[in-house]
Each structure stands twice: as C-alpha cells, then as structure tokens.
Amino acid sequence: MIKLLLGFCCACCLSSCVTVKGYEMVQLNDPDMALSPTGVEVQQGNFQSYREAASGANSGKTGGGCGCN
Amino acid sequence: MAAIKPLRAGHSKYLLLAFALFLGTCVRGQEVTPPGAGTYKKRVLENAELQVLSSYYQQDGNNAAVTGGQGTEKLTDIHPTVILALPLNEDDVLTASFGISAYTSASSSNVNPFDGSGDASPFQASSGASGNDVWINGTVTYSHSSDDRNNVISGTLSGSNEYDYKSFGIGGSYTRLMNQQNTELTVHGSAYLDNWKRVYPIELRTNEELLTQTARNSYNAGLNFSQLLSRRAQASLSLDFVQQQGLLSTPFQRVYFGDVADRLFQQFPLADDIERLPDIRTKLAFGGRLHYYINERFVLRSFYRYYTDDWGVASHTVNLEVPIKLGSYFSLKPGYRYYVQTAADYFAGFNGHLSTETFYTSDYDLSPFTAHQYSLGLSYLDILTDRQLLGWGLKSVDLNVSGYRRDNGFRAAQVAVGFKVVRQ
Numbered sequence: 001m002i003k004l005l006l007g008f009c010c011a012c013c014l015s016s017c018v019t020v021k022g023y024e025m026v027q028l029n030d031p032d033m034a035l036s037p038t039g040v041e042v043q044q045g046n047f048q049s050y051r052e053a054a055s056g057a058n059s060g061k062t063g064g065g066c067g068c069n
Numbered sequence: 070m071a072a073i074k075p076l077r078a079g080h081s082k083y084l085l086l087a088f089a090l091f092l093g094t095c096v097r098g099q100e101v102t103p104p105g106a107g108t109y110k111k112r113v114l115e116n117a118e119l120q121v122l123s124s125y126y127q128q129d130g131n132n133a134a135v136t137g138g139q140g141t142e143k144l145t146d147i148h149p150t151v152i153l154a155l156p157l158n159e160d161d162v163l164t165a166s167f168g169i170s171a172y173t174s175a176s177s178s179n180v181n182p183f184d185g186s187g188d189a190s191p192f193q194a195s196s197g198a199s200g201n202d203v204w205i206n207g208t209v210t211y212s213h214s215s216d217d218r219n220n221v222i223s224g225t226l227s228g229s230n231e232y233d234y235k236s237f238g239i240g241g242s243y244t245r246l247m248n249q250q251n252t253e254l255t256v257h258g259s260a261y262l263d264n265w266k267r268v269y270p271i272e273l274r275t276n277e278e279l280l281t282q283t284a285r286n287s288y289n290a291g292l293n294f295s296q297l298l299s300r301r302a303q304a305s306l307s308l309d310f311v312q313q314q315g316l317l318s319t320p321f322q323r324v325y326f327g328d329v330a331d332r333l334f335q336q337f338p339l340a341d342d343i344e345r346l347p348d349i350r351t352k353l354a355f356g357g358r359l360h361y362y363i364n365e366r367f368v369l370r371s372f373y374r375y376y377t378d379d380w381g382v383a384s385h386t387v388n389l390e391v392p393i394k395l396g397s398y399f400s401l402k403p404g405y406r407y408y409v410q411t412a413a414d415y416f417a418g419f420n421g422h423l424s425t426e427t428f429y430t431s432d433y434d435l436s437p438f439t440a441h442q443y444s445l446g447l448s449y450l451d452i453l454t455d456r457q458l459l460g461w462g463l464k465s466v467d468l469n470v471s472g473y474r475r476d477n478g479f480r481a482a483q484v485a486v487g488f489k490v491v492r493q
Contacts, residue, residue: 019251020297027301027362031450032370032392032400035295035305035358040446040467040487043124043150047473047481051128053410053435054376054384056291056309057356 113214114156115491119461122487123149130433130479133176133191135270137323137340138419138431140179140191142479146172160214170204177202180321181271182337189337204231208238219246225259233266233320240289255293262286267320272339279343285315301362311352318346324431326424344430346415352378356386368392376410382435384410392448402446402469412437433477440479444471454491461490 020028027033037045037058049055130142150168157163175193178200182189194200212223220243227238240259246252263285267278288311295305323340325331332339356374363369372388390404413435415428422429446469454462466488473481 018297018299019249020300021249024300025297028297028303030362030368031448032368032394032402033303033360033362035303035360038448038467038487039120039122039150039152039489040469040485043122043148043487044444044469044471044483044485046124046148047126047128047146047483048408051434051473051479051481052384052408052440053378053380053382053413054354054374054386054408056289056311056352056354056376057307057374058354058372058386 110159110216111218112156112159113212113218114154114162117156117492118154118464118489119492120152120154120487120489121149122152122485123147124483124485126481126483128479128481130475130477131192132418132433132436132477132479133179134319134322134344134430134432134434135176135179136182136191137325137338138417138421138433141175141194143175143194144172146170160216162212164208164210164212166206166208168206170206171201172204173201175200177321179337180268183271183334188335190335191337202232204229219250220244221246227261233268234263236261236263238262251297253293253295256291257293258288258290260286260288263315265316265320269320269343270323270340272334273343280316280318280320282316282348285313285317287311287313303360305358307354307356307358309352309354309356311354313350313352315348317348317350318344318430319432322430322432324422324429325420326422327420328423328425331420341424342429344432345428346430347380347428350378350380352376366394368394380435381412381414382410384408390444398449398451400446400448400450402444402448404442404444404446404471406440406442406444408440408442410438433479436477438475438477438479440473440475442471442473444469446470454493457493458490460493462493464489464491 045058124147126146126148128142128144131140132138133140133142148168148170150166152164152166154162154164178195179191182191182195185195187193189195206227206229208225208227210223210225212221214221223242225238225240229236238259238261240257242255242257244253244255247254265283265285267280267283269279273279289309291307291309293305293307295303297303320343322344324342324344325338326341329341354374354376356372358372360371361369368391370390370392372386374386376382376384376386386406386408388404388406390402393401393403395401413430415430416432416435417429418431418436421431446467449466451464454464456463467486469485471483473483
C-alpha cells in the first residue's frame, strides 16, 4: 500500500510539471470536475463519520459532535 | 481484512515523505499577477447565495452499542440545513449555516429499556423519552481574499447542542494559489471543545459518578494540496492529523463481561459496566483525489483514503463516481464506495470482554468490517440562473439516493436533496 501511495505521488509529480493556461481550463472548470464536495455530498457523508472509525482527509468533518446514536 | 495493519511510526514516515515529495516538486511555479490587477477586481462572490439541503436517513442492524453489542440499531434521522453566503465587499464573504437533526433511535431508547409498556428487550425499542432527540448546529465562516486572489484566509466558529452533548468549535485556514492558479495549498486547523452530560444506563445509576471527566476536546491540523495535471485532469492530496482528549467513551453504552454471570430483568440483560476507553486518541488520515474529464459525456471522479489511529484501527476507503452528462443542464451520477477497517484494540462483542481488562467497548463502529455503498445522483445546474422566483435565480438542484451495507448485517439508506438560489 505504501508503495502504491509513493507511486501515485511520483506519477502526479511527473504530470504536474505542465502549466495549464486560463483559456485551456474549460474542461477543468466543468462543475463535475470540482475537487471539493457539493452540499449534498457533504450532507450524504455525515453518517459515515459516525458509523465508521475513520474520518478526515476528505474535506469533511473531523471532530465535534458525539455521533453516539 | 487481515492484510491491513494500523499505521505505526515507521509507516507514517513514508506517508509524510510521499506528501513532501509531491509538494516539493509541484510548488515551484512563478507567481503571476493577473493582467490589470489593481485597476479592476472581480468580486469573489457576485451575489448572495442561499443553499437549502435536507436528508432522510435510516439504518438498522443487530449490534447496538447501547445494549452491549447485541440489540436493535434502528434509527431514523431528518436533517435539514440552510447555508447563506453573503458577499460583504469585493474581497470578503460571510457564510452562515444552520442545521437541525431530528432523530429517533431504538438503541438510545434502551438507555432506559424499562420505561415502556411491554417487556424490555435489547431487540425492541423502548417507548420512553430517551428514544429521540434534536441536534442543532450553527456555523459562521468569514473569508478574505487578497487583491490578486492568490491568498485566502478564513476563520470559522461553530456550535452544536443536543440533550447530552454540547460542542463549540473554532478554526481557521490559509490558502495559497500559485503557478497561475494551477497549484493550491491550504493549511487548516481547528479545535472542538465538547462537553458531555453523563447519562448512564438506568441499571447503573447510583449516587456515584462512574466517570470523572465530562470534556472531550478535538484538535485538528491538516494540509490540502491540489494541482492541475493537464487540460483534463486534476488531483489533490490531503493529510489530516487529529488528536482527541478527554471523555472518548460514550457514557450510556453497556459492556457485558464473559467472566460475570448474566443477570436478566424481563428479557433484558443488566449491564456489567459502561464502555471504557483511553482518554487520548491520535488519528492520521491521508487522502488522494483524481478527477479526469473523459469526454463531453463522462467524467471520472476517484478518491482514496488511508486512515490509522493509535487505538489500532486502520482503514481503506475507495470512492468512484462517473457523472454522465444529459444535455446542457443535467448530470446523472452513479457512484460506488468501498470501505474496510480493522478493529480497535479495545473491541469485543457481547460477553467478549473480561472484567480484568482496563479498556473495553462493544461498539460495532469500532469492530472489523467491510462496507459497500451504492449511490445515484441527479444534478441540475444552470450557471446563468435563467429560472427566477421572487428575485432569486435557481442555480442548482441535487438529488442523491444511496444504500449502505456492512458485512455484519448493518444496513442504511439515505435520500438527500438540495437546491441553491442566487440573489439577482
């Protein structure tokens, strides 16, 4: 798994040397390409942070609230 | 499942090294001041935006933590949220959100299983007052963008309240955009200062407190790095570090010991003790996201997260979504999420603990399990907000349904809807 992560990072490093100009970002600006979750996605993911031991690294809640029900 | 091991000190070095490598190679672009900067500033947010969200959630299973790992987990929850984003000037935005979560929980009702009319049983909800509650949450965020839009700072205050739990949160973040805004680095931190009202299972209530602490504090720090990889691909990496201190167990969750004889009242086994857990927990989560624009009809959204903590839990999460464009305004979004976790060191099921142990829990949220989630979303988006009502233009409508299933029998389903309107 660690090797996979390292491989992913190296692959990203190689690709990220390019610079995309503003006028080339039409496809990147597509709403479905957004990296941050939409409101509904956040709403839908709330229960996972309660029902699963893992949380974080997903632009979501990482603390607060007991989630004890 | 057995292949997953909690992250130990040696492994965390590799993760940090990988993250640093990614940052170090990518954050090297030249700072570029947009042409015309200083003469005209586009507003960060043109007009006020109002977002209304609501979800209905239900779950069921037979491993309730309140009844020591055996008993109904049936729960329903309705959760509306309103979010208002207001532009204060060209650079500043104030966002306020308010949410209510009203739930009915069979397991919570069994904090006191004897206040109903029938015989008490872990597999039946009591009709008593502890079976439902309302959680109220409010959050205010202020953000400021620099003139060149390459620096954004924000601060957040939040608070929430339910019958036995109060939470106050404070946080902040700094975002730096570089390399002609191809690269974005965010550093964020927050603290949640929470407080329990200690409610014990009815049969364990005496004049003496079973727990000495009531505070639970969570401190979060994180990095998020995003990068455009090509005209069609972008990715992000996130690292979150969380430390929790204080009362980390839940006062009303029962535990039954294997070396203590069971005592039944009606059909309900009386608890041997409440859940007891260490008063500190350190969590580390590392996530990566890759989105690829395949063509005018399909987009691929992928996410992976590795999580570990010092209670012995390790988990992998994989999420795949392929939005399909249906014309200019609509997208259909089928998705699949896979989740697997190992058990916490302190977990055992009903009668699985010994009374000689120091820490113990029968909360199946800390058990080893694999979960599959299938979802389907439908989105409408009109950036130009042509459809108008009472001076507000409709920008987006989202509908999402999902089903979630664990390999231990736990099931959940959810429907979420949301719409966003923009002040004209």
